[in-house]
Amino acid sequence: MFTPDVLEQSKTMRSKWEDEVKKIVAKKADQKPEWTTVSDLAIKRLYGPEDIRDMDFAKDISYPGQYPFLRGNQATGYRGKYWTFRMFAGMGSAEETNKRWHYLLNSGQTGLSTAFDFPTLMGYDTDSPKARGECGKCGVAIDSIEDFQKLIKDIPLDTISTSMTINPPATILWAMYCASAQMQGIGLDKINGTIQNDMLKEFIAQKTLMCPPEPSVKLISDTVEFGTKYVPGWNTISISGYHIREAGATAVQELAFTLRDGMEYVEDVIKRKGLHVDQFAPRLSFFFNAHIDFFEEIAKLRAARRIWAKAMRERYNSQDQRSWWMRFHTQTAGCSLTAQQPYNNVVRTAVEALAAVLGGTQSLHTNSLDEVLCLPSEHAVQIALRTQQIIAEETGVTNTIDPLAGSYFIESLTNEMEEKAWDYIHKIDDMGGMVAAIERGFPQMEISDAAYRFQRQIDAEEKIMIGVNKYNTDDVVEIPFVEIDDTVEREQLERLSDLKRRRDSRKVSECLKDIKSACEKGDNVMPYCIEAVKNYATVQEICDVYREVYGEYRDPGIY
């Protein structure tokens, strides 16, 4: 990348600089002996041309919109379109959530993102004994399409894109969305959105579990096939690293496991559905964490783009460049926020959001300052949204594409992270793939180890969290609380039992039988799910069919 002359000059100057450093450090040592990222990657005091001398400009760095897309998928960057301001929201009843959604849209949000409550996430209805005490507490409670229609009231499904964070029951919630669109006369080819629908990371990290890996991946490939045929504007998988990182993984692990999950899905869909990679890969999307170590996150996101482009072209022989693009949503790191001195979280989220933007994210959620303690209040969520808008409109970082390209440090760190990620990817390849690695407990153990290590570092004050182990105060900061009380559960139970009385139970039974038969025959379940939800089958009723046919997953309990 540099001429021999330049490298020679740099060598001389570096030598002089090193001597200077030695002299100063001999008199006054550095503040601490080691300087690492939050993920324990060692960072040098200084980076220079020698750190990236072996890079090939055309092959490794290139241009936006050109392979390997290090600098971005689109030629125009943010000047053409900002990332989508997409705030994850859901609380209590569908009505309550619909209100929050409209509030966010009126505040300038440009995309929707759905947070469901735990019973819904786990495929249980509010009247299940397992759901006791959980209704609406951390997201919206959806039992049937009646709830769903309240959720999307006055939302223009043909112009706005909606993301739904839902995994084992993804087929069902997506069926509700599709059915609702159809009931409004909107064609499936007009709707846009994403379902998270990434079971591999559930087994690794998030743990909303239902069926074993094999059938889970089968259901996912059903959605990919259905989307490819009928819902071209839909991202049927959001291959996620966010949760893997939140569970304690390092940045490299997040990068490697996420991308390897993606590869596993690609291989499965090709094998199982006989589709050509370019038929569906353009609609695969990703979801990363934006953690507090600024440059590590930027490098990670850039490395992700390059790794995916290479994998698509070289591993899977993809010919369509839209398959080579890595498109991703980012969320700022929940685990970096503190309950102590909560207003500090506004600063953390801002820095993390900036990293996501400099990393080129297509869509962003920023955490609210109070999310360490409760669901976000209107005031807190507004600050979080404004954070994105300020970055977009005031800071000037959107003026130019991938501003950090060419930085000795950033390119070097990007290279290092890519290399380390490939090591993990190959290791998992050798184990027989991600499903095999999960059965062995490999990613789970790596994450557990990293989480424990980090906590010990915090306890030993080797890593700092302001307000927790440095600059602590005894002040208690009162922040307004969002309360989800028992009336939410009571009212939802009433609505559910009323629905079960009113609906045509015979029709529901028939629909459930059809789903069962589709599962047993290996047919695509989506059309049957859509029919079932239209007839008011509930989330749990359909999930129980899956549980019956495929069996329930037993967590090997590796920790």
Place this chain on the structure above:
Amino acid sequence: MSNRKIRILLAKPGLDGHDRGAKVLARAFRDAGFEVIYTGCHQTPEQIVGAALQEDVDMVGLSCLSGAHTYLYPRVAELLREQGADDITVVGGGIIPDKDFQPLYDAGLKALFTPGATLESICTWIQENIKPRD
């Protein structure tokens, strides 16, 4: 002088699957010399109490981050009482707003450890407060 090792049951009641904290605690407890049984996520209060009785533990540690602690934690304490096992100490952690503390203490919880508590402080609390019953 008790020769006893402290036995702890660590459990995640309810549907919340965020188990990073519980897993870290399990290791910390082992490193502090306790015998710890971690029963994983997605446990009902009945299952937790059943396990606690079979394992003859001194303490049950509950972790819940979904907000459902207001129902689940008191339920565990209640079931232990019904089984005549209220000598087993119940403590909790997770996402618990300050205003929920007193009702939980009233329901029988002896301590609540919220974000920011160090592993050492938790282990010390246990060593000072958990005396295996004879």
Place this chain on the structure above:
Amino acid sequence: MEELGKRAMEGDVRAASRLIRNIEDNIPGTNLAIKQIFPHTGKAHVIGLTGAPGAGKSTITDELIMAIRKKSKTVGVLAVDPTSPFTGGALLGDRIRMLRHAEDTGVFIRSLATRGAMGGLSKAVGDGIHVLDVMGKDDIIVETVGVGQQEVDIINHAHTVIVVLVPGMGDDVQAIKAGLMEIADIFVINKADRDGANKLYKETKNMIGMGKWSSGWEPPVLMIESVMEPHSFAKSVAELYDKIEEHYQHLIDKNLMADRAYRKVVTELNDALRSAILDPILETLSASGDFDEMIRKLMMKESDPYTLAEAVAETYLK
């Protein structure tokens, strides 16, 4: 203490668990309870499950419990995990794989740490079996750590010993300690969907073919595939249980039950004698400072262990 024994015999879960704990913690007077229950033991079918860590023993145990319950029998499980030699603590991680049964009153699962006992199964396990026995459990499964002498010692406590192997874990039969091959009544090749399963099966069968099986029971080799296929896994383990029952019947038919009981009581008597004779002597030597003095002599090479021991024996064995 006798109260505890009595309540354990009545099936009181907490009393039984507390009794086991008293044994683990070496609480004085615990032997009273053991004396009380001993005459009532010997009814349960004791099944030992051993194999290297990671072989999948707990998952198999979990499914065996299902199979046992389907036949309306009750079951007790002792799941043993290693105590950390550095901290003295233990992560008892077997139970997490057997959570389905937490509310089934016909199932009693107790996790134990080895507490440093590496020279064989600890007294707590041996006596724990008695406790579960008098609680009325039809079957008792003992799941061992799978390392060292623990693996082999299970033969002294169980009627039926199952050895679990996994392909690709360096389980080449040549590498298997001769001891393991000799103690197994049933071999299980777990995770048999992995590469190398057939090879391992053949090698195991060969080894068995070369052995002498005097009682007429040639250990069968069962293949069990991944637990990720719940239906076929359940079926395979149900078949395993059938074999276990078959083996038990074989012991009865061939009058071999006494043999097994013999092995156990010999072990127990040896342990009890050691405990009754050696422990008090060691305590006295410790208390009087003689033990430390002997250590000092050895460190200075002023004597050797045998001379010193003989001297002690002289004193006490008059």
